[in-house]
Amino acid sequence: AQSVTQLDSQVPVFEEAPVELRCNYSSSVSVYLFWYVQYPNQGLQLLLKYLSGSTLVESINGFEAEFNKSQTSFHLRKPSVHISDTAEYFCAVSVSGSARQLTFGSGTQLTVLP
Amino acid sequence: DAGITQSPRYKITETGRQVTLMCHQTWSHSYMFWYRQDLGHGLRLIYYSAAADITDKGEVPDGYVVSRSKTENFPLTLESATRSQTSVYFCASSPTSGRTDTQYFGPGTRLTVL
Numbered sequence: 001a002q003s004v005t006q007l008d009s010q011v012p013v014f015e016e017a018p019v020e021l022r023c024n025y026s027s028s029v030s031v032y033l034f035w036y037v038q039y040p041n042q043g044l045q046l047l048l049k050y051l052s053g054s055t056l057v058e059s060i061n062g063f064e065a066e067f068n069k070s071q072t073s074f075h076l077r078k079p080s081v082h083i084s085d086t087a088e089y090f091c092a093v094s095v096s097g098s099a100r101q102l103t104f105g106s107g108t109q110l111t112v113l114p
Numbered sequence: 115d116a117g118i119t120q121s122p123r124y125k126i127t128e129t130g131r132q133v134t135l136m137c138h139q140t141w142s143h144s145y146m147f148w149y150r151q152d153l154g155h156g157l158r159l160i161y162y163s164a165a166a167d168i169t170d171k172g173e174v175p176d177g178y179v180v181s182r183s184k185t186e187n188f189p190l191t192l193e194s195a196t197r198s199q200t201s202v203y204f205c206a207s208s209p210t211s212g213r214t215d216t217q218y219f220g221p222g223t224r225l226t227v228l
Contacts, residue, residue: 042222044204046217046218102157102217104157106154
């Protein structure tokens with residue numbers, strides 16, 4: 001079975017500073033990888049995903065993540081954060097042929113400080 | 115475009131009572147999922163459904179029952195609520211086409227069992 005580890009439960013960062021949210025996974029087969037974002041009192045929204053091809057994937061609001069197979073990682077980065085990026089971020093993995101089941105990490109609360 | 119809705123948004127019940135959480139999607143997605151979200155655990159899959167009349171257990175199914183007589187609805191029933199089932203419950207759906215595996219989440223139901 002696959003698993004996901006998000007190493008940091010809380011990440012405080014000042015506005016306009018860079019940020020990295022770490023995600024490591026374990027799986028014996030090929031995986032699809034996702035980052036979801038949850039704003040307060042809302043459901044989860046897809047931020048970006050890796051299915052195949054280029055290992056660097058980007059979102060429309062400036063986040064990017066790189067799939068590193070040798071390190072089994074899928075860290076999320078943004079070069080300059082805004083107050084509006086304050087949210088909880090979840091890394092998730094899906095295994096091909098798993099009926100689209102997602103296994104989530106425990107989440108990282110990103111708080112952007114003025 | 116209503117998307118995916120959940121009702122009620124908030125529910126308080128007592129130990130031993132039966133409660134049903136509703137989930138409705140307007141996209142005709144084949145796959146539907148129920149998760150619970152608890153602090154420190156991220157989201158954990160309770161049950162999922164690949165199509166009408168096809169359901170299967172996820173990671174934490176004990177104490178829950180699901181049904182799916184119509185593609186658009188996927189109710190979750192707690193047959194005899196316990197305090198450990200106090201949680202935020204999210205419903206999600208995913209299309210069949212392609213390899214995308216993307217799941218689309220509802221706004222959640224906050225359930226408190228006294």
